[in-house]
Amino acid sequence: MSVRKREWTTPKGVAKSAWVVDYNDTAGKRRLKTFGKKKDADAFAATAFVEVRDGVHVADSASITVAEAGKLWIATGEGEGLEQSTIDQRKRHVKYHIVPFIGGTLLSKLSVPAIRAFQDQLRETPYPDDFPKVSMRGKPRTAKMIGIVTTSLGAILSDALDRGVASRNPVSEMSRKHKGKARRQEKRNKRKLVVGVDIPTPAEISAFIKVLSGTWRAFFLTVIFSGLRSSEIRGLRWQDVDFVRGEIYVRQRVDQFRKAGPPKSEAGARTIPVPPIVINSLKEIKLKQGNGIDFVFANPDGEPRSHANIVLKGLQPAMIKADVTGATGKKDEKGNAIAAAKYTGLHALRHFYASWLINRKEDGGLGLPPKMVQERLGHSSIVMTMDVYGHLFPRADDGTELARAANILLA
Incomplete structure (x- = not known):
């Protein structure tokens, strides 16, 4: 695996340069990936080296989109004999909450910052006009719903890892980092059941x-x-x-x-x-x-x-x-x-x-x-x-x- 600088001149006489990572993937196929900055190329090379060594690296050209991975995730659930209500929930999450925002994104392009941006989009975008539950149409997604959808995205990526079409699961990475903080926050915000309000007397x-x-x-x-x-x-x-x-x-x-x-x-x-x-x-x-x-x-x-x-x-x-x-x-x-x-x-x-x-x-x-x-x-x-x-x-x-x-x- 090597990182080298490539320089060339455009037909208009403009000098250009880029940094190229030259490496062989887990199947021994030669791959080239270009970056504008050396630090980005070095970072990718370091990550790719470990992934290739561990046999989990997936190049961009071999990656699939989030939408395709969502279909595979649904198929996995059907193959495992999950209840129809669970399958339907998976389909709703993919169709209404995931695909409209990041459906065309390659799994290899997903990162923790990308997941954060996806959550921001969910937070800022109301339920679509064709959402099955009429009462929710046009209303903002709650923090709880965003968390549930993020969990589904993590499950999609986990299924993709098992299938060898993804090399990492940034949702899990984010979850490990923020799990303790999230649990403490959830505990503070969670209201206790009250007799006469939630529990009949x-x-x-x-x-x-x-x-x-x-x-x-x-x-x-x-x-x-x-x-x-x-x-x-x-x-x-x-x-x-x-x-x-x-x-x-x-x-x-x-x-x-x-x-x-x-x-x-x-x-x-x-x-x-x-x-x-x-x-x-x-x-x-x-x-x-x-x-x-x-x-x-x-x-x-x-x-x-x-x-x-x-x-x-x-x-x-x-x-x-x-x-x-x-x-x-x-x-x-x-x-x-x-x-x-x-x-x-x-x-x-x-x-x-x-x-x-x-x-x-x-x-x-x-x-x-x-x-x-x-x-x-x-x-x-x-x-x-x-x-x-x-x-x-x-x-x-x-x-x-x-x-x-x-x-x-x-x-």
Whole structure:
């Protein structure tokens, strides 16, 4: 590998010069790369030398574009049998967030500064007019969304590395450099879940349950006292309910396309004990449903219900009926304020279940230790459980305990 200066004169008599890096790539093919400055040529030569030695160097002429790498990444996911919702998310990220900005860029041209510039473009450019979610069109991308898209770009580059069409992953390089700082910033900015705001209070849950009837009563009682995710309860089968032991077994989930598959993670496959009120309500549903239907909460066709049906037809109307509402800022024709469900998503009930597991027995909870809470929720790690719900666990250093300890010390 050599770096040499090349000088020549144009047909108009203008003297020109450049620095050329002359080297052989990993396949032994001779490559020439030209730079305007010697320091840039030297820097490239040093990097190329290491990459060639390690067998990972990819010349510009052998590189592919980010758009091409995105297609390969999507194909990899399809080959691995990922859920259709995950594949669709990959396609959206590539089509709407990545290709419009850096789709034509060669992977060999990407660098940490280039990734930073790409993030700036995302930040300054609103969602396009043809974005699938109409409510987002014309709105700016959030910092969270930019982070998610950057992660997808990093995954594209990682897949390209595995395929031998990229020599580096600047997203990973940037991530390693800023991971500690980003985590600290994220921790400072992350708001803790608040009872009465994000987590329904016991009084709100009691009022909610009182207005429920029929299948919806059994459905929401099961969610409230098992903490099942939407995909898990929609995939719940009668064979997963043990009426004798009073337990529910999480063995599968159903995605947004109503396709059944394994739980989200190994920890997602779990056994959850439930109180008699849940078992009795499920028995009533079983008697009405009859035989021949696999899913506990099937629609009239015997298939799993959709998430939208559960939220829009079951959860939110019942919240409004129970007067668990919040103001929308809108008024009807008579000038009266229009109320809306205070908790609009099914995950609020999962949050309540977690708080019920954590709360002291004297406060109406189960008082379970963190590890058991993790297992009941199906979290993959105790870190996840403590990050989300750690602040709900009772403190051992409350006023009563402090007073007792001080009295013993000073006795």
